[in-house]
Amino acid sequence: MFRRRSSPKVEEAAPPPAGRERCAAGGCRRLDGTQCSYVDKRSRRCPTAWCPNHVADVAGFPYCRRHASTMSAIEGGEVVAGLPDLDNRAPSLVGWISRELDEPIRDVLTRVAPPSGARLVTDPVRLIITPGGSTRRWAKTWKIVDSTSVLNRVSIEVDEVDDCHVSARVDTELIGRGLPPWIGNRQAGRQVDPQVDAAERAEFAAAMARSIELVVTGEEVAFGH
Numbered sequence: 001m002f003r004r005r006s007s008p009k010v011e012e013a014a015p016p017p018a019g020r021e022r023c024a025a026g027g028c029r030r031l032d033g034t035q036c037s038y039v040d041k042r043s044r045r046c047p048t049a050w051c052p053n054h055v056a057d058v059a060g061f062p063y064c065r066r067h068a069s070t071m072s073a074i075e076g077g078e079v080v081a082g083l084p085d086l087d088n089r090a091p092s093l094v095g096w097i098s099r100e101l102d103e104p105i106r107d108v109l110t111r112v113a114p115p116s117g118a119r120l121v122t123d124p125v126r127l128i129i130t131p132g133g134s135t136r137r138w139a140k141t142w143k144i145v146d147s148t149s150v151l152n153r154v155s156i157e158v159d160e161v162d163d164c165h166v167s168a169r170v171d172t173e174l175i176g177r178g179l180p181p182w183i184g185n186r187q188a189g190r191q192v193d194p195q196v197d198a199a200e201r202a203e204f205a206a207a208m209a210r211s212i213e214l215v216v217t218g219e220e221v222a223f224g225h
């Protein structure tokens, strides 16, 4: 269950009245757009507005597509330490990779779990702040727990200051770090057609899943660098 955000700080950002803005979608001429509700940790509000055809709803609030992806990743949960900067993709990248890896991670953890007395639990994408607050990492975690402790833990993480790279951790050990191909393509200004993009995404996810599997089962390490 997620907690509904108590308030998207609408009053602070003083938005124009809802539903009176020009829609930001390419080619859309509607003038009944509602402003995206996203407010980042510096209290900046996303300036885009979207008509009913193009707005994305998460937990009852309107968002642009980018921020809907962030809010869906954290399952609408409240982030006391504040949401990432407007243009930061860390939580949504963790969300995407986690959806791709959910099944293989569940499979391998279930395989290594003791036959009885243990169960799999998952946490939604959450902010991990290192002591002192010097780093903000977004992570999704899968755990095998018994009645007293965590037996195995896998997490997928993206650091806010480097929101292009995805890391995988098994227990506390960092086992790999990679640049997703579509981000690499964009950085290099390469256009790829949708089939190639889909194949590259699947290959990247499969390589990460394989690395996690090898470490969890005690075989070997390594994906990306």
Ligand SMILES: [Zn+2]
Residues within 6 Å of the ligand: 023, 024, 025, 028, 029, 030, 050, 051, 052, 053, 054
């Ligand atoms: Zn529109």
Ligand SMILES: [Zn+2]
Residues within 6 Å of the ligand: 036, 037, 038, 046, 047, 048, 063, 064, 065, 066, 067, 068
């Ligand atoms: Zn937005």
